[in-house]
Amino acid sequence: MRAMVEATAPGCDQATVYHCDAWVSRTTRYEDELLQQAQKTLLPRANTTCPTVGGATLRYIPVPVQRGSSFARLSEYHRAILGAALAKKPIDASVVHAHVGLPSGWAALHHARPDARFFVTEHATFLDRILAEPDARIMYDKVLHRCDALFAVGEGLRQLLIEAFPHHRDRIRIVPNPISFEIPRPEPVTQLRRWLFVGGLIPRKGVQWLLEAFAECYADDPKLTLSLVGEGALADSLKERAVELGVDQAVFFRGAVSPDEALRLMREHDLLVHPSRLETFGMTIVEAIAAGMPVLVTRCGGPEETLAGIEKEAGELIPVEDNADSIVAGYRRLRARFPDGVDLERARRVLAEKYGYPAVARAHHSAWFLSVPNDAPAKPGLVGGAI
Amino acid sequence: MKALFLALGATRRRAVLEEAAQVLAKGGRVVVLIDSLSAWHSEFFPSGVDVVDIGKLEQRHLPRKLEALVLYRIPCGLLQVIGRGPLRELARRAIKSYRRRIADRVHRRLFLPLYRRVWSQKRAQIIERYVLRGVSFDVVVVSDPLSMPDAVRLLHYYEQLGVTPPKVTYSVDHATLVSS
Numbered sequence: 097m098r099a100m101v102e103a104t105a106p107g108c109d110q111a112t113v114y115h116c117d118a119w120v121s122r123t124t125r126y127e128d129e130l131l132q133q134a135q136k137t138l139l140p141r142a143n144t145t146c147p148t149v150g151g152a153t154l155r156y157i158p159v160p161v162q163r164g165s166s167f168a169r170l171s172e173y174h175r176a177i178l179g180a181a182l183a184k185k186p187i188d189a190s191v192v193h194a195h196v197g198l199p200s201g202w203a204a205l206h207h208a209r210p211d212a213r214f215f216v217t218e219h220a221t222f223l224d225r226i227l228a229e230p231d232a233r234i235m236y237d238k239v240l241h242r243c244d245a246l247f248a249v250g251e252g253l254r255q256l257l258i259e260a261f262p263h264h265r266d267r268i269r270i271v272p273n274p275i276s277f278e279i280p281r282p283e284p285v286t287q288l289r290r291w292l293f294v295g296g297l298i299p300r301k302g303v304q305w306l307l308e309a310f311a312e313c314y315a316d317d318p319k320l321t322l323s324l325v326g327e328g329a330l331a332d333s334l335k336e337r338a339v340e341l342g343v344d345q346a347v348f349f350r351g352a353v354s355p356d357e358a359l360r361l362m363r364e365h366d367l368l369v370h371p372s373r374l375e376t377f378g379m380t381i382v383e384a385i386a387a388g389m390p391v392l393v394t395r396c397g398g399p400e401e402t403l404a405g406i407e408k409e410a411g412e413l414i415p416v417e418d419n420a421d422s423i424v425a426g427y428r429r430l431r432a433r434f435p436d437g438v439d440l441e442r443a444r445r446v447l448a449e450k451y452g453y454p455a456v457a458r459a460h461h462s463a464w465f466l467s468v469p470n471d472a473p474a475k476p477g478l479v480g481g482a483i
Numbered sequence: 484m485k486a487l488f489l490a491l492g493a494t495r496r497r498a499v500l501e502e503a504a505q506v507l508a509k510g511g512r513v514v515v516l517i518d519s520l521s522a523w524h525s526e527f528f529p530s531g532v533d534v535v536d537i538g539k540l541e542q543r544h545l546p547r548k549l550e551a552l553v554l555y556r557i558p559c560g561l562l563q564v565i566g567r568g569p570l571r572e573l574a575r576r577a578i579k580s581y582r583r584r585i586a587d588r589v590h591r592r593l594f595l596p597l598y599r600r601v602w603s604q605k606r607a608q609i610i611e612r613y614v615l616r617g618v619s620f621d622v623v624v625v626s627d628p629l630s631m632p633d634a635v636r637l638l639h640y641y642e643q644l645g646v647t648p649p650k651v652t653y654s655v656d657h658a659t660l661v662s663s
Contacts, residue, residue, distance in 0.1 A: 119495070119627060119628045120494070120628075121492050121627065121628045123628075124592075124596050126596065126600065127596065127599070127629075130632050131628050131629070131631050131632065134631035134632040134634070134635045135628070135631050137635050137638075138625065138631060138634055138635060138638075141638065141651055142625070142651045142653065143650050143651065143652040143657045144652070144653065144657055146656050146657050156653055156654060156657060158625075158628070158653050160628035160631060
């Protein structure tokens, strides 16, 4: 979301980002009603605005959410609280672009001006779970019905949406996430020793297999290190396992870091290892190549699409397996042909043409402002979930 | 800047600690209101932060004292009496288990909602008495959802006093800007 604003806002006369952030808590029904009411009272009196990237204005809107809410209910919370933040006036923008269909698309749908052009970007890895909920599916259908276009970030997502909503096929197209290729790496990678993982420490990211694979490779080369950037349910068990495997002195848990810090770390490491089970796009992989590092990544949906035609130049793609073997074998293959067998400069160039800020901004601007009269101000309102 | 953080739900602890440190680094003063110190046991407040445990102060209220007596002190006291001599270790485990599995749950699910519903003004009175009296804040940072009703009461308190309330925000990053 942050990258999208940074890429697209400079082409607009004015851009406002409504960042509706779900604040989840364990409450009773009665307490939940109290919280909703309290937040509706507070919002008009609270300072919520600050400048953000790309010259846009950010309006931060916490949405109190009862733990365990369905996607439909979550969307309703967002709709109601955004309404309170707007003091029941519509979003003052000729273009409204929501980041994900539910909950943001649903909230924006109810508060966009009737004459506003309406767009949605979808990148949720859990979209199948959203669509499995009957109420949420109906809401998604209504969002699509109002949409001028929905941008799926990858082919897998587009197919899922087309299968669910064949009657909206014409509105669903692919526009990828934008990635910054601005900051070059000071020194090129010469050895694949400093491994980096960026993502949630959760089973879906395959991070438990990564640690096992690292321990096996570390036994061959004790100069290897592994930095894990992110947090998640597996954090404690991974720390314990690192001690059991005798690699705790070479594994660094960095916790959650800001996007800028993650990019800085990429420029300081040698290899991104991303053994995810499922990715709709694989933004981290493109960011890593933009930061000048090769990648060792699973064929988990998005990455093989993103790296199509430059697989060997960018690093090594490996199958999704519930073991460490494919990661270890992939690392050994990559190490054997590195550096001559990869061409990061070419990979970077190819990806920049597809996913760089100018390319993705062009795709957005041509959709947003196409067939808008020349004298109409280019003024989008972006409604997003977590940045 | 003098900042009052309402962190009664303890669900966004990291944000509170980071933002409190941010205010302190700029030479400001920070008071953090929490509901229970135990929810923060794994966190370290930056030095210079005044932490006020409202939950502890609330325990001085008679209904809370009665609840503590009925739900904690009497059952645990009985178990202690029974568990003398060789049964001491067994009693210690039974008390621990009773507190975690029964008393804490009943407190959370029955007494706490009842308390919030029937004596909803009590917490506001405590905040007024122990935190606001004689102190003026530039900004109130509402840090989690459970703090929202208390933030509303705080605004009413200032309205009743007829004084300009502090700025209300959800992040200190927004604190210096005018209301949107």
